[in-house]
Amino acid sequence: xxxxxxxxxxxxxxxxxxxxxxxxxxxxxxxxxxxxxxxxxxxxxxxxxxxxxxxxxxxxxxxxxxxxxxxxxxxxxxxxxxxxxxxxxxxxxxxxxxxxxxxxxxxxxxxxxxxxxxxxxxxxxxxxxxxxxxxxxxxxxxxxxxxxxxxxxxxxxxxxxxxxxxxxxxxxxxxxxxxxxxxxxxxxxxxxxxxxxxxxxxxxxxxxxxxxxxxxxxxxxxxxxxxxxxxxxxxxxxxxxxxxxxxxxxxxxxxxxxxxxxxxxxxxxxxxxxxxxxxxxxxxxxxxxxxxxxxxxxxxxxxxxxxxxxxxxxxxxxxxxxxxxxxxxxxxxxxxxx
Amino acid sequence: xxxxxxxxxxxxxxxxxxxxxxxxxxxxxxxxxxxxxxxxxxxxxxxxxxxxxxxxxxxxxxxxxxxxxxxxxxxxxxxxxxxxxxxxxxxxxxxxxxxxxxxxxxxxxxxxxxxxxxxxxxxxxxxxxxxxxxxxxxxxxxxxxxxxxxxxxxxxxxxxxxxxxxxxxxxxxxxxxxxxxxxxxxxxxxxxxxxxxxxxxxxxxxxxxxxxxxxxxxxxxxxxxxxxxxxxxxxxxxxxxxxxxxxxxxxxxxxxxxxxxxxxxxxxxxxxxxxxxxxxxxxxxxxxxxxxxxxx
Numbered sequence: 052x053x054x055x056x057x058x059x060x061x062x063x064x065x066x067x068x069x070x071x072x073x074x075x076x077x078x079x080x081x082x083x084x085x086x087x088x089x090x091x092x093x094x095x096x097x098x099x100x101x102x103x104x105x106x107x108x109x110x111x112x113x114x115x116x117x118x119x120x121x122x123x124x125x126x127x128x129x130x131x132x133x134x135x136x137x138x139x140x141x142x143x144x145x146x147x148x149x150x151x152x153x154x155x156x157x158x159x160x161x162x163x164x165x166x167x168x169x170x171x172x173x174x175x176x177x178x179x180x181x182x183x184x185x186x187x188x189x190x191x192x193x194x195x196x197x198x199x200x201x202x203x204x205x206x207x208x209x210x211x212x213x214x215x216x217x218x219x220x221x222x223x224x225x226x227x228x229x230x231x232x233x234x235x236x237x238x239x240x241x242x243x244x245x246x247x248x249x250x251x252x253x254x255x256x257x258x259x260x261x262x263x264x265x266x267x268x269x270x271x272x273x274x275x276x277x278x279x280x281x282x283x284x285x286x287x288x289x290x291x292x293x294x295x296x297x298x299x300x301x302x303x304x305x306x307x308x309x310x311x312x313x314x315x316x317x318x319x320x321x322x323x324x325x326x327x328x329x330x331x332x333x334x335x336x337x338x339x340x341x342x343x344x345x346x347x348x349x350x351x352x353x354x355x356x357x358x359x360x361x362x363x364x365x366x367x368x369x370x371x372x373x374x375x376x377x378x379x380x381x382x383x384x385x386x387x388x389x
Numbered sequence: 390x391x392x393x394x395x396x397x398x399x400x401x402x403x404x405x406x407x408x409x410x411x412x413x414x415x416x417x418x419x420x421x422x423x424x425x426x427x428x429x430x431x432x433x434x435x436x437x438x439x440x441x442x443x444x445x446x447x448x449x450x451x452x453x454x455x456x457x458x459x460x461x462x463x464x465x466x467x468x469x470x471x472x473x474x475x476x477x478x479x480x481x482x483x484x485x486x487x488x489x490x491x492x493x494x495x496x497x498x499x500x501x502x503x504x505x506x507x508x509x510x511x512x513x514x515x516x517x518x519x520x521x522x523x524x525x526x527x528x529x530x531x532x533x534x535x536x537x538x539x540x541x542x543x544x545x546x547x548x549x550x551x552x553x554x555x556x557x558x559x560x561x562x563x564x565x566x567x568x569x570x571x572x573x574x575x576x577x578x579x580x581x582x583x584x585x586x587x588x589x590x591x592x593x594x595x596x597x598x599x600x601x602x603x604x605x606x607x608x609x610x611x612x613x614x615x616x617x618x619x620x621x622x623x624x625x626x627x628x629x630x631x632x633x634x635x636x637x638x639x640x641x642x643x644x645x646x647x648x649x650x651x652x653x654x655x656x657x658x659x660x661x662x663x664x665x666x667x668x669x670x671x672x673x674x675x676x677x678x679x680x681x682x683x684x685x
Contacts, residue, residue: 074492081485082478177476181528184444185493185535186466387448 075187075195079169086164087203094207098214101150105218108143111136112224137225144226147218151234154211154243158250158279161204162271165251169196170258171267193384197255197377204247212243230358231310233283240362245369250275252373255380259387278372282365287312289364290357298347310353318344392422392458394539394571395443397597398679399452402438411595412438416452417679418590418600420573422538425565426588427603428575429660435595436575437473440541443573444470457538466497469537473544473575475528479517483510483527490531503534506560521548529557533564540564540572547576558585583656588677591660598663601674603656609672610659613637615649626669627662638662640672 080087115136120129170193173179183189215238222228228235237243254271261267287310296317297303305311316324322344329339353361400416413435420426428436441447442454445461456464477486487507491498507530510523519527525548532540540561546554562585564570573590576582589606591599599606610626617635620628623645628637638654645651654662663669 074495078489078492081489082480085480176479177472177474178478179476180441180444180446180470180472181476181478181531182493183446184465184468184470185490186495186497187493188462188465 072191072195072198075191076199079195079199083169086168090203090207094211097150097153097211100146101214101218104143104146105221108139109221111139140222140224140226144222144228147215147222147228148232148234150215150218151228151232151238154208154215154238155234155246155279157208157243158246159272159275160250161200161247162250162254162257162275163268165196165200165254166258166261166271167254167264167268169200170255171262171264174258174262175264189384189387190381193255193259193380197251197380200251201248204251205244208244208247212239212241215239227308229308229310230355231353231361236286236362237279240359241366242362242369245366245373246275246279249278249369249373249376252376252380253278256376256383259380259383278369282368286361286365287351287353289368290353290360292351293354293357294349294351296347296349302348303350305350305352306354308355310357311350312353313351315349316340316345317347317349319346320344323349393419393455394422394424394457395420395573396455396679397439397442397452398454400439400442400449400454401451402435402442402447403450411450413442413592413595416592416595416597418597418673418677419679420571420588420590420600421676422457422571423565423569424588425562425572425586426574426590427579427582427586428573428590428592429579429582430575430577430592430598431664432577434577434592436577436592437543438595439592440470440543440573440575441472444468444541446470464539466494467537468539468541469532469535470541471528471532471543471545473547475521475524475548477516477524477527477531480515482513482515483507483519484512486516486527487530487534490534494535497536499534499536502536502564503530506530506533506557522550522553525549526553526557529560533560536568538570540570542572542574544575544577546574561585579657579660589656590677591663593664594667597671597673598669599659599672601672601677605674606672607653607656607659609640609674610654611639611641611645612652612654612658613639613645613649614652615646618646618648624669627666 115132118129118132120132122133173182179189179192182192215235219228219230219235219239230236230239237246250271253274254267257271257274258267261270292312295303295305302314315326316328318324324343324345328343328345329336332339396419397416400413401411402413403411416435416439428439430436438447442449443456443461445456445465454461457467458464461468478489481489487500487503490503491500507527510519510527510530516524516527525545529542529545532542542561545561546558549557561572561574565572574582574586587603588601589599589603590597613620613623614634614636617630617633620637620639622642624640624642626638626640628635628639630636638658
């Protein structure tokens with residue numbers, strides 16, 4: 052018997068508790084503390100800008116309406132007030148446009164961060180060897196990298212979306228922000244949350260596949276942008292369109308705030324022709340149109356009531372894609388480790 | 390002494406895209422629990438691959454590896470691994486790294502053990518500010534704090550100065566003696582490990598060449614000096630003729646001709662002779678053999 056065997060054998064350590072997901076989450080948050088603070092700071096700046104400009108423009112608007120001036124009265128006093136009023140409302144429209152744009156590109160940043168610094172850099176610098184050989188399984192490691200940002204994004208982006216909805220609702224009248232606009236639609240309702248989750252979900256497989264920061268970041272951003280652009284292109288067809296037709300030389304009037312998806316010429320037989328039919332005919336246009344049997348216009352549009360169906364359909368598509376990307380990420384992860 | 394810390398059978402690993410070459414092939418060996426094993430071999434022999442497979446970081450291309458009686462992925466909480474490049478989260482401080490170790494290894498974290506090793510490090514320093522030797526110390530502190538049953542250390546001493554090496558080796562040996570921790574340490578410098586290890590695994594060209602208790606491996610070989618004569622039936626590892634004298638390192642099979650002087654080889658002689666003669670068959674001692682029935 053060697054001396055070693057005389058030592059009391061180590062007690063069977065089968066009952067070791069595995070760390071809860073919370074431990075992995077806390078370590079992850081500490082690792083990326085600065086990114087978290089930066090994200091919170093940017094969100095607060097965004098909220099301050101949107102709320103600030105909205106309140107300021109609202110104040111100017113109220114003051115103008117309380118004054119004896121109207122948009123048609125012209126005198127020295129009213130010209131000044133009018134200019135201020137006009138400036139405030141147009142600036143608000145621009146600011147909200149940019150704010151919506153910020154929310155629209157944010158999923159790309161999320162994808163880049165998750166794919167690069169959060170996942171691929173662990174492979175590039177070898178720290179995955181540290182992370183995966185603690186008592187935390189690689190599956191837990193990835194789960195923390197998905198669950199923590201997901202929780203933060205759902206909470207944070209919901210606030211941004213609510214603030215944006217509040218601000219947009221105050222733009223009725225002069226210089227409105229249409230809820231169906233490219234930037235606005237992606238910043239309203241449930242879509243921004245779903246886009247952020249998609250960016251997160253696409254970042255994971257990109258980071259796991261590329262395993263290097265720069266290619267992973269590029270892959271994730273390109274994939275997210277491709278989905279966003281594809282959906283932007285087909286958005287109008289995600290819900291059945293309403294159609295109005297008119298006869299004569301004027302297109303039909305649709306209510307305010309609607310989204311005109313397509314306008315064109317209508318023939319007597321109900322056929323559809325492009326809007327620019329006979330534009331090349333110049334002064335002979337009337338004759339040209341008559342020759343082709345054009346009797347009026349048609350408009351395919353989404354009324355305001357289609358906003359939520361469109362939002363929820365798009366959200367559903369995004370969440371399905373995000374779930375698929377997440378499943379792919381776990382598949383890729385399983386292929387690597389034991 | 391019944392437990393098995395590490396067992397490989399038909400283990401092979403090839404990396405994608407590297408001309409399809411095998412980093413490790415047909416590896417079969419067993420390491421009993423409680424062993425302190427030197428994993429030696431030249432650079433690129435497959436030592437790191439073997440340790441990464443045992444740590445569950447890689448999935449074997451063929452064969453199996455069992456760690457503490459289960460698959461590597463299931464033994465994660467019971468083993469600790471220090472990779473060759475000593476990866477650590479660069480943004481965390483020394484204290485933060487130890488905190489992360491405690492968070493990620495609840496139920497087994499031994500704060501004192503970790504602090505003992507990390508003691509000389511500035512606890513507020515960021516990991517990215519540490520020297521190579523300091524990083525090694527912190528990585529070892531994490532591994533020891535985990536209070537693992539099996540320590541897998543890839544070139545643990547490479548970045549350390551002789552004093553720190555001596556001290557940390559002492560800590561490791563104390564750990565092994567006190568808690569019967571199994572330790573596998575790789576190195577391409579035998580001098581680092583000689584004297585500390587009671588088991589040896591020689592890996593060369595992706596194969597296991599020698600495995601088992603160091604003493605038994607040495608005893609299984611002999612350096613013969615004497616007249617030039619046929620060496621059968623002994624297995625010749627290496628032989629050299631100078632004039633009329635022959636010096637050979639052999640594995641004696643049966644009695645040795647008394648015309649030869651017989652001496653015990655040093656560990657270094659044994660390893661170098663095997664590295665110079667890649668065609669010599671693998672030798673595993675009974676305790677290192679996979680299919681040997683091990684008495685309970």
